[in-house]
Amino acid sequence: xxxxxxxxxxxxxxxxxxxxxxxxxxxxxxxxxxxxxxxxxxxxxxxxxxxxxxxxxxxxxxxxxxxxxxxxxxxxxxxxxxxxxxxxxxxxxxxxxxxxxxxxxxxxxxxxxxxxxxxxxxxxxxxxxxxxxxxxxxxxxxxxxxxxxxxxxxxxxxxxxxxxxxxxxxxxxxxxxxxxxxxxxxxxxxxxxxxxxxxxxxxxxxxxxxxxxxxxxxxxxxxxxxxxxxxxxxxxxxxxxxxxxxxxxxxxxxxxxxxxxxxxxxxxxxxxxxxxxxxxxxxxxxxxxxxxxxxxxxxxxxxxxxxxxxxxxxxxxxxxxxxxxxxxxxxxxxxxxxxxxxxxxxxxxxxxxxxxxxxxxxxxxxxxxxxxxxxxxxxxxxxxxxxxxxxxxxxxxxxxxxxxxxxxxxxxxxxxxxxxxxxxxxxxxxxxxxxxxxxxxxxxxxxxxxxxxxxxxxxxxxxxxxxxxxxxxxxxxxxxxxxxxxxxxxxxxxxxxxxxxxxxxxxxxxxxxxxxxxxxxxxxxxxxxxxxxxxxxxxxxxxxxxxxxxxxxxxxxxxxx
Numbered sequence: 112x113x114x115x116x117x118x119x120x121x122x123x124x125x126x127x128x129x130x131x132x133x134x135x136x137x138x139x140x141x142x143x144x145x146x147x148x149x150x151x152x153x154x155x156x157x158x159x160x161x162x163x164x165x166x167x168x169x170x171x172x173x174x175x176x177x178x179x180x181x182x183x184x185x186x187x188x189x190x191x192x193x194x195x196x197x198x199x200x201x202x203x204x205x206x207x208x209x210x211x212x213x214x215x216x217x218x219x220x221x222x223x224x225x226x227x228x229x230x231x232x233x234x235x236x237x238x239x240x241x242x243x244x245x246x247x248x249x250x251x252x253x254x255x256x257x258x259x260x261x262x263x264x265x266x267x268x269x270x271x272x273x274x275x276x277x278x279x280x281x282x283x284x285x286x287x288x289x290x291x292x293x294x295x296x297x298x299x300x301x302x303x304x305x306x307x308x309x310x311x312x313x314x315x316x317x318x319x320x321x322x323x324x325x326x327x328x329x330x331x332x333x334x335x336x337x338x339x340x341x342x343x344x345x346x347x348x349x350x351x352x353x354x355x356x357x358x359x360x361x362x363x364x365x366x367x368x369x370x371x372x373x374x375x376x377x378x379x380x381x382x383x384x385x386x387x388x389x390x391x392x393x394x395x396x397x398x399x400x401x402x403x404x405x406x407x408x409x410x411x412x413x414x415x416x417x418x419x420x421x422x423x424x425x426x427x428x429x430x431x432x433x434x435x436x437x438x439x440x441x442x443x444x445x446x447x448x449x450x451x452x453x454x455x456x457x458x459x460x461x462x463x464x465x466x467x468x469x470x471x472x473x474x475x476x477x478x479x480x481x482x483x484x485x486x487x488x489x490x491x492x493x494x495x496x497x498x499x500x501x502x503x504x505x506x507x508x509x510x511x512x513x514x515x516x517x518x519x520x521x522x523x524x525x526x527x528x529x530x531x532x533x534x535x536x537x538x539x540x541x542x543x544x545x546x547x548x549x550x551x552x553x554x555x556x557x558x559x560x561x562x563x564x565x566x567x568x569x570x571x572x573x574x575x576x577x578x579x580x581x582x583x584x585x586x587x588x589x590x591x592x593x594x595x596x597x598x599x600x601x602x603x604x605x606x607x608x609x610x611x612x613x614x615x616x617x618x619x620x621x622x623x624x625x626x627x628x629x630x631x632x633x634x635x636x637x638x639x640x641x642x643x644x645x646x647x648x649x650x651x652x653x654x655x656x657x658x659x660x661x662x663x664x665x666x667x668x669x670x671x672x
Contacts, residue, residue: 112220113231113600114213119149121192122160122207129186130164138182139172158198158206165203176203214590215581217597221652222576229599229659233607234275240442241267243454244364245282248356249293250318252363252509254488255456258534260509261525262485263454264369265612268663273607278448281360281371282438285353286378287431292316294345297352300325301336301344319505324352363510368518368665380437385445386429389437389473390422398472408432413468420465436469443475452481452610454530460484483610485530492538516541519666523550526612526664544672546627549620553657554669556623560654561670563635567647572636574651578644588629589649595622596652599660612664619660626653 126147133139145167152161165180172179180203187197193213198206221228243263246256267279284290296316302309304325311317328336328351336344357374364371380386390406393399398409404425410417422433442451455462463484467477490497490507498506512521520541527549528534546552567573584593599618606614635650637643661668 112224113604114217114220114597115601116604118160118193118209118213121194122149122162123147125187125189125192125194126162126164126183126205128188129183130168132186133182136186138186139168139179141168141171152206157200157204158208160207160209161200161204162207163204165199165205169203179203180205211582211590214593214597215584217593218579218581218648218652221596221655222648225655226659226662228655229603229663230272230274231600231604231607232274233604234270234273236274236276237449238278238447239270239275239450239452240278240280240446240448241270241452241454242280242282242442243267244369245284246360247284247289248353248360249289249316250320250356252360254490254507254509254512255485257367257509257512257521258485258488258525259454259456260364260367260369261522262483262530262612264367265522265526265615265664266452266454266483266610268665269603269607269612269615272603272663275450275607278372279370280373280375281364283357283374283376283378284431285376286381287434290349290353293352294349296321297325297348298341298345301328301348304329305337320356321352324348324355327355328352363513366513366518367509368522375438377434377438380434380441385441386434386437389440390429390433392440393422393436393469393472396472396474408436408469408472410465410468413471414464417464417468432465435466436473439466439470439480440473440475443470443479444473448479450479450481452483454483454485457484457486481610483530486533488525489533489535490538491535497538519554520548520550522665523553523616527616529611529613549616550666551672553619553623553661554667555672556626557654557657557661557668558670558672559626559630560650560657563650564647564654565670567636572643572647574647575644576648578641579648580641580645581648583639583642583645584649586633588625588632589646592622592625592629592649592653595625596656599656615660615663619657619664622653622656626657 127144130139130141130144134141145164147162147164148167149160149162152158165176165183168179169176177199180199184197184199184205189195189197193209194207195210196208198208200206241263243266244252244256244260246252264279267277271277292315296311299309299311299315300322303311304322325348328348332351336347339347390399393408398412399422400407400409405421406423407419408422410419420432421430422436423429439451442448459482463482466482467480470477470480516536516538524536524541525534540548541550542548544551546555564574584590595618602614602618606612629649633646635643635646637646658668
């Protein structure tokens with residue numbers, strides 16, 4: 112149950128009825144009532160909620176907004192609501208103060224809903240695909256993939272909590288130019304290992320992993336490549352190395368807490384004929400033309416500011432862009448997703464408008480394609496920027512990061528800011544078991560709740576709902592906790608609407624802070640048994656909520672620390 116939404120609905124109802132009452136009595140002359148916007152005041156003294164409807168009506172009624180606000184307040188009927196009182200403030204804001212009964216209700220809601228508390232249904236089962244990471248399988252995953260993995264996986268989990276039918280997908284780029292270079296790189300490394308004096312071109316892959324894959328092949332298959340043609344040799348090496356790399360990606364992503372529903376291979380678009388089928392579709396709709404022996408997509412027909420792009424090169428080979436259009440067409444038309452979310456690096460900025468234009472050209476609503484561009488990550492130790500792994504002395508990869516700080520710290524920290532913001536992670540801080548470490552701070556709050564429940568249980572004291580008297584919760588620290596707990600469903604809804612998981616981490620940090628304050632101010636074990644059971648119920652509610660949100664983030668919720 113979303114108690115914030117219930118409160119806002121009550122405000123809307125009483126304000127609408129009050130305005131209608133004023134219209135009926137001839138106090139207001141209005142043809143229609145505008146939407147009533149409700150917000151949470153920044154100052155506690157201004158109540159739980161406020162509306163500026165009086166200011167909105169000023170022009171229509173040609174009256175002072177404070178006079179309008181007083182007219183509305185005088186006509187308000189608060190019976191059968193949680194609203195305790197209403198006040199007019201400032202130039203005409205109407206502030207609403209709610210009874211504590213509204214706050215207290217959250218205890219029963221959380222204890223009843225348990226693991227499902229916080230879930231909302233704004234998605235109504237709409238099919239959503241979140242495609243993220245999708246790193247080239249030609250080498251290890253890097254720092255951008257680490258951030259993309261945390262953002263994408265947690266966003267997919269958030270959307271599930273918001274009632275969407277979500278599929279997590281990894282797009283495997285196993286076709287095209289980068290695979291040609293991969294094969295060339297592998298074969299040259301093979302020839303070098305066999306003693307040939309041959310140089311690796313600058314535009315090939317120079318990583319140590321290429322040599323490792325060739326050595327692994329030789330260990331397993333011996334000299335079976337010696338008498339093959341260059342093309343045959345490359346194919347065998349690519350088939351072997353790609354399988355190894357993809358298995359390694361899956362293993363590393365699993366360590367990161369990520370399990371995909373679908374691993375979609377670019378090569379399947381060629382095997383099924385969908386790349387050329389998509390190009391023919393664009394042709395039939397009049398969005399292609401030939402120039403310099405190549406086939407072009409007329410993006411400028413959709414948007415004059417866009418450059419036209421090559422679909423098929425003069426040598427007859429489709430471009431990566433052509434395959435990408437086919438892939439997105441497959442998502443919408445073949446598999447019927449209502450919304451497709453791609454998480455790309457900021458360097459793909461120019462590709463967004465082109466892809467949306469291609470969707471429009473195919474008759475697909477481009478608004479259904481949402482691209483989240485994520486900014487760069489900076490790792491620091493002390494005040495020094497860290498670029499190299501301690502273990503390998505080379506550029507830090509996804510698995511290096513997991514080995515260094517653990518999946519929990521990485522997943523949490525990458526979601527402390529929205530994707531469009533640069534992020535800096537202090538490697539020293541996130542490995543410390545201190546309250547300065549945001550991840551530890553939240554996990555420690557969860558462990559504290561478990562510790563309180565465990566200690567009382569060992570004395571034979573377990574939560575008895577029949578002995579809960581919520582009205583005994585009167586201290587400021589208790590009431591603040593109740594307010595925060597009550598906000599969770601609304602936070603999930605707002606986070607899902609904005610595709611912003613950082614709202615969840617911020618919520619958790621606030622809740623942990625309030626719980627630590629409660630812990631220091633309020634003794635749970637108490638001579639007053641009813642107060643003890645009531646406070647124990649509050650501790651259990653905090654435990655449930657922190658556990659639920661850490662589960663959403665894919666972060667462990669330890670019971671002891």
